[in-house]
Amino acid sequence: MTQGTVHFRLATRADVPSIVRMLADDDLGSQRERHEDPLPETYYSAFEQIDRDPNHELIVAEQEGVVIGTLHLMFLPSISFQGGLRAQVESVRVDKRFQSQGIGSAMMEWTMERAKQRGAYAVQLTTHTSRKDAHRFYERLGFKGTHLGMKLRLE
């Protein structure tokens, strides 16, 4: 699975520390992740759940054998849209050292292609309202910001 010079594959357990490092490496992520050695076991148990579910694809992007990006693609069956399958993408990150090289675009183009292959009629995502650059990035790819994404933390 290759897009430009970027190669895509399912993440393995050995990739979890790289994935957590990329998730932790920004303003929002640094407040909520624990990129420690060893990693908290909760990351690995989540990985096992994702890995055994065929509707989830935790992906790493590689360039010359080095992991430079990650995304989590999920396929959600639904009664709505005439029983249509939706693709949802979360936790999209490009390693900071490799940003502004078109890798994010390659990752999203791969995602759209993969979603089509699996028969999804749409790809959906949410991005924090503060990430204005991300909004423009997704708009350039054809996404429309038609929805308000709302969250409730449970105690």
Add this chain to the structure above:
Amino acid sequence: MTQGTVHFRLATRADVPSIVRMLADDDLGSQRERHEDPLPETYYSAFEQIDRDPNHELIVAEQEGVVIGTLHLMFLPSISFQGGLRAQVESVRVDKRFQSQGIGSAMMEWTMERAKQRGAYAVQLTTHTSRKDAHRFYERLGFKGTHLGMKLRLE
């Protein structure tokens, strides 16, 4: 599973026509659903997929044995938030004949309770930017509209 006078249970195949009727019965839904007799088979094949996946709960709300509402609750494992489990709710509808009676609130309170029971740290949803009443409704329940929800239709 009861909240006030509203009773909640997993939907069965026999509930699919009622669910589709409620999804089709508004401005956005009427453009995308086909509430016909018999229903298009795609609705039933989606139901089968949802029904066999323990991370999906397609729910109907009943009052005195009559289906008056529906929601689709899904549990999404993720590496982010320290491998946290998220609940996502979609396709929330109250039968028009039973609206403005607090049934929507009862449904969402049930949803939050169910998400806690299953160990989710948050509930997330998106609503169309045009549904201003829905935004206020969810805000009253404690949801915060922190995200932009973006969608891309695939051809």
